[in-house]
Amino acid sequence: MKKLAIITSHPIQYYAPLFRHIASVADFSFKVFYLWNFGVTQQVDAGFKQRIQWDVPLLSGYDNEFVPNISPHPGTSHFWGLQNPSLFNQVRAYNPDAVLLMNYNYASLYNFIWRWNCRQTPLLFRGDSHRLLPITGAKQWLRRKFISLIYRRFSACLYVGQGNYHYFRYHGVPPENLFFAPHAIDNDRFFSQAEEASRQAKLWQQELGIPENHSVILFAGKFEEKKRPQDLLQAFLQANLSQVSLLFVGAGSLERELHRQAAEHPHIYFACFQNQTLMPRTYAAADLVVLPSYGSWETWGLAINEAMCMSRPAIASTHVGCASDLIQPYRNGLIFPAGDLSALATCLQEAFSDRERLKMWGEESRKIVTHYSYTQTTQGLKEALVHLGVLCPSQ
Template sequence: MLFKLTKICANYGPYHLARLEYAYNKFKAKEWEVFGLELARYEEEYPWQIQVTKSQCKIISVINDCTLEKAKFIRLLYKLISLLNQTSPDAVAISGYARPSMLSAWLWCLWYRKPAILLSETTEDDEPRSWWKEKIKSWLVKRYQAALVGGQPHKRYLIKLGMPADAIFLGYDVVGNHVFHPERIKSLPSPLNKPFFLAINRFITKKNLPFLLSAYAAYRQVLGDKAWDLVLCGDGELRLQLEAKIVAHQLQDYIHLPGFLQQEQLLPYFAHANCFIHTSIQEQWGLVVNEAMAAGLPVLVSKRCGCFEDLVIEGVNGFGFDPTDIEQLTALMLKMSSEEVNLKVMGKASLEHIQNFSPAYFSDGLMQAINYAITH
């Protein structure tokens, strides 16, 4: 008898697709049918341009005539439940519990006694916690049959909330590493004809970008014309504030803002950057760090990023820093652009380490979570 699994997320982007397609092919050998459900085909927060119809795995959009942000909740809920009834999956992997629509999917599982697998990248300290919310969350988490999480901090948090350790599996936060492999992208033309640091973010408060600009200004003040440039890809509500700060520091010729770029448009920047920086003050994981490492880049990563513990090997493939300490990041930027470290060796270490965090790792973890859920 065919076992049917659906994975629900808000909107399928490039890395969601890489995970789902690998799982589809792996599970097919076990005679499991895997398909994706997304709340909406379009999302303002992440304006990816992905043609899911080209995927070998079936992906169903609950809403496809407006963005997720503009969808009316009652309509979204009705269509989601209708699709779950029509497709009747034997198990459902649900992305988080913050959205009411994801809780609705969990309630559907509860009603029809289908295993619900929680997909989580939440850590204990990625935002302020209140005791009463934690109580509710603990009650909820205990009613999922299993979980697939990003890494060790995420597993520790679910254990603290009351989920059994043996019900929690690793591998949720991965990207399609092969897309970024240096051998694939090294021949792309360089967007700059000089060395540069690379950062890729939405321009929102938690990404801590004014801090990055201050650290870069201090770095440039020390090295002058010998300093590397900074490329800051992305867009968002803080763009005007960041542009004003760049002008105030007179750094217009050295800091480049190419805007929001689709995955393929980012590849030349990954191919030719000298070092990647991620400065978030709060970050559940930080998949862009995976991408940078898959491109063979050394990384400087805020210790408040959920990926830091699992992805950064201090002094081997990069360094961590306190995202409130400008002097510390400035010193690391000086270190990376000096001859004090071997960037090539560090980049190779990044590339080797990130192979442990691949779509295969996701598929293995998901299969373990499902097997646990249906046998307990």
């Protein structure tokens, strides 16, 4: 049986069920090499500004091992956060037929990429970067050249959506070396919990004090500048909607400022960080989910996948990586120019101008997101491995 090594930074709540899915259906074996233990031990999350540990299984159902990290400040927020001197030898000892990397911009991974004999054992890469906010100038030209050199080391790349596809093409990856492996969440977990989550959501809304006759706009995530929760708050006030409440769920550096700005409005509510098992309930409490992020860092926005699994319509900014893939304007949501508060306010008004239509948008969301599942992601990976000659077409 052919063997695939997968190298990624740390156990992630969205990737662990993907790995379990691959293990259950694939005709090849694989091992995941983790470079940091965040998520399985209680540690401070830089965005949420609090200690967290995910409450869903992260290491069961597939083969994995941790590579010792000697960084004095381990993490993914800086280049030296992943320093794993034994990575090369641990992967080589596994003797894989191909290696898939899920990151590259860290000390250990650069070292691995340049040392690995990619002619003998091919490298694959799955990323989600985009250029929805193009940067120009001499510095960007040099950056483009450098990144293009890195991608030459990979025999195939897996892209998660349209923006990511164009990013790879911009950096010189030939189209025949690109394979669609979409970003996805554990759709089945959300689908199976939808009915119970809706029941729990009604009780939760009562606990939060949200009027029973109010529709709810939800922001769920980190309260930080890049996510732009303050844009949503100001747009909500500008929209002046009737019988609509705004619910912020999460934590972060902007929490105090958001509370200050919301202090005089009777229909803005806050709930603390919700762990993974409570996310179906979180989205079930909403009639509309909004992701107003600004900048190139919101490479996808898996909160939109989660909301759509719960049959919720969505509004996202043009800087959200998944917007052009998952949101079809006037079918399951709306897209607005990032940073444009007036445009966001208009979108909110449009969404609630016909509440029956808004519900229909949510039903369409669930249909659309079924095409962004672990099945499609696994299929893209297998197609890449066939392309490289690692697997036979029948596999």
